[in-house]
Amino acid sequence: MDEIKEVHTPYEMGVVVPKKVSDQIGEGYGHDCVEVLVAQFHRVGLIVDRVVGLHDEFLKLLAPVEILGKAAAELQLKKRTHIGVDIQFEWDEAEAFIRQADGSFFSWCERFRCYNHMIYGIVNKSESAIILKSNCRDVRWEPGESLVWKLETEAIVKEVFPLHDEIKRKQLLKCWALNWWDLTNQPIDEIYAYYGTKLLVIPFFFICIISWAVLFFQFWKRKNSTLLARWQISYSVGAESAYKYMDMEWSSFHSSVGLVKKWGDGKAEDKENFQREEWSGRMMRFRNDAIIILSIICLQLPFELAYAHLYESIRSDIMKFGLTAIYLFAIQYFTQFGGKVSVKLIKDEQNENSEYRANSLVYKVFGLYFMQSYIGILYHAILHRNFMTLRQVIIQRLIISEVLENLMENSLPYIKYSYRKYRAVRNKRKREKGPSGRKSYFNSRVEKEYFKPMYSASVGEELEDGLFDEFLELALQFGMIMMFACAFPPAFAFAALSNVAEIRADALKILAMYRRPVPRVAATIGAWLNIFQFLIVVSICTNCVLLACLYDREGKWDISPGLAAILIMEHVLLLIKFGFSRIVPEEPDWVKANRMKNATQAQNMCSKQLLRNISGGRGAFVTGTQKTD
Structure with a gap:
């Protein structure tokens, strides 16, 4: 630069x-x-x-x-x-x-x-x-x-x-993006302040991975509550209504205030209007979800199964490579189209604020990517029981896609920035019709930031920023290594190395290659937390099915001691998953006590002020009555 x-x-x-x-x-x-x-x-x-x-x-x-x-x-x-x-x-x-x-x-x-x-x-x-x-x-x-x-x-x-604030940006470059000595350390408080607010060995390995994932997300929610208390963000764990007005748009806020003003003294027609709007909004969301689900089942599912069947039937590696290239090109267009349709459908929904709309978009788009990423792999694993092909597909998806995506997402912003800068200088020279040095024109920082691309989501910047794509990439990778842990355990080592490198690459990308992102208020990672927890439950089921396929290669599915042990292990792991959520509290006691103290003091202050107003109004009323008499 x-x-x-x-x-x-x-x-x-x-x-x-x-x-x-x-x-x-x-x-x-x-x-x-x-x-x-x-x-x-x-x-x-x-x-x-x-x-x-x-x-x-x-x-x-x-x-x-x-x-x-x-x-x-x-x-x-x-x-x-x-x-x-x-x-x-x-x-x-x-x-x-x-x-x-x-x-x-x-x-x-x-x-x-x-x-x-x-x-x-x-x-x-x-x-x-x-x-x-x-x-x-x-x-x-x-x-x-x-x-x-x-x-x-x-x-x-x-x-x-x-x-960008250059002093703080350079400090973050030094302690975050370029800090390679401490591989996993991230200055969370500084980032928030600057930017604002996703065999016996195989079963044993699988059990350890599931337990780690469950504990990780449970303690992540606990850490999230601690950070919210430290950063003075009001949020009650488990109650979405506690933070639903934090990022409310003015139009939504004024419409809600208007509804409250229209509310009379409990008249029947007012109640009917509220109920009518409530149920019409719910039916609209149900209709949109049904459209997406039916599109996945009727359009994407046959396409994915046809690709998986052809991949299994073709013997030539060259033809397999060509088929994969055609598939990747087609599926990119399909998912982009599905994302745009989801955005249009969400605009018709009567969601309470932008965070609810963003969560609705996340669920719909992730459903498309979930089908794209995993249905073909499950086809190879369960129907054909071809574990060699299964491992080849996992290696393809993890290594090739991860490397290409990282190269694209880190190089495209700089290419766009350089091209916009080049066009601006060239057009300036054409208008002046004379030779001039490039640096003499392009020397102000604010103009350089203007030429940098925005940190926006691939499905559109209206509801989400670039974190949408980051969370989507992590969720797909997490599902890949968790759902097929028994088939290819080395995938975890590759994912660990990839994520350590991506921490620094993403930090450098956000600090140096993009504009400063527009801050978006969010108390949690929203729908992505539910998606990660859903993937944990699905991974328990898929890995148990893989173990059963490995154990029962002939497909007789007899309830023998080995198969019974796998079924028991599945139920135990599900019990562990839901049991840990009860054993490990999502919110530390000191955070809960601080929140309850805040609410109690606020209630006492409001009560005292209300009593003063009532007493003052009653005194004024009595005085006015005496004067009238």
Whole structure:
């Protein structure tokens, strides 16, 4: 990458606008769009630094802590106080609230929400429309209309995106991405602060792996509760309703408030309306799930079984390779199409917030990938009992696909960035029609970040970010090595080496090759936790079936001592899986006590305030009655 010449400044947001071609303000009425935008940013208290790039102009924004505090108060953000109670933030009482680990009042996720509130909260407060000009165009800024939203619809504001903090980014590069001495260590707190918030030997090996997976996920949930308490994120384990408003969109929030306002004094028609909307939403989700399930059964299942049968029937290795290449090309198109259909179906569902919609998308898309990844392998294992072919397919899927996917996901972002940068410089040279040095044009950090690709999901950036693909890759790998542990035990060694290398590769990719991701509030990993637990249960069943196939090669399926031992082992492992979830608590006692203390103190404070209001109102009522008499 080019050497950055810009001195570090802690600007956190960037706005991309077109460069001014000519001075048109003197030619008639109207105000220059960019000048008005900058003036409005100054008016709300933002510090603006204007940087001229190759084709566009970049506005770097920074908000002083006082401005962020006032925006947080307008958003009614709840923050933890020194007595352990979450209360709506008030700037005048800022010292009553606990600071972050780095001494700041707000986390990056909270700051991002405040920036969005200030940037998109600039509206025309006059009674008439304001005419704005931008390079031979007139734009009407209507009363009550958001300025940035209006300019985005007119393609004047091209993008609003978060900027990297170079000092913190380099610290993370040193202690995370480039820290090869401690292979598995990850600075969780620093990452959160910066980014915000997926034979006897064979049975014994299989039992150990299942036990490890069960304990790992149970203790992961316990660790998750500890981190939520440390990062002051309110979430009650086992109750999704406790955090369903953390990432609610404004439209959803206002619609819920409107429903509450419509609720009268318990009238029958109000109750019927609520029940009608509730059941219509449930039926819509049921219909969408049925469409996806039937598509998998009627379309993808025959396709996968046909490929597995042809692969088993063909004797030539060259033809097998060609068939696999055709299959991979076709299945990529099929899964992408299925993902787009899932996104469209979810838009019609009446989900409560973006986290529920994201979970619904995860379940639907993973169903497509689950069928693609495992049905052919199960066909080789159970129907044909060809364990040599089974091992070949597992090696193909793990080694070839993992290597190719890592190469693609780590090289494509840099190729896209280099190509966009090359095109921008070439177009600049063509317009100027003269030789010029490349570095003289491309020397601002904000423009380099603008040319970097977004960290978005392959199924679309509306509901998920790039973590969707990371979790999907891990879930498919986890299912591969767990569901077929008896067939190919060395797969675990390859997965361990691959994941250790991927920790550093993904850290380097996120820090250096992508823009700073937009923070998304989430208290857990959502649907992915249920998927991992589902894979553990399925792996118990599939491995027991594999052991039975190894034991009973003739297919007589007699209940002999060996087969009976396998069936008993299956039931014992299922008992261990569900028993560990009861033995190992998901939430440490100190976290539970802290949460209960918070809830009790908040309830006491609300009760006392309610009593004061009732007493004051009753006193005023009595006084008014006496005066009337």
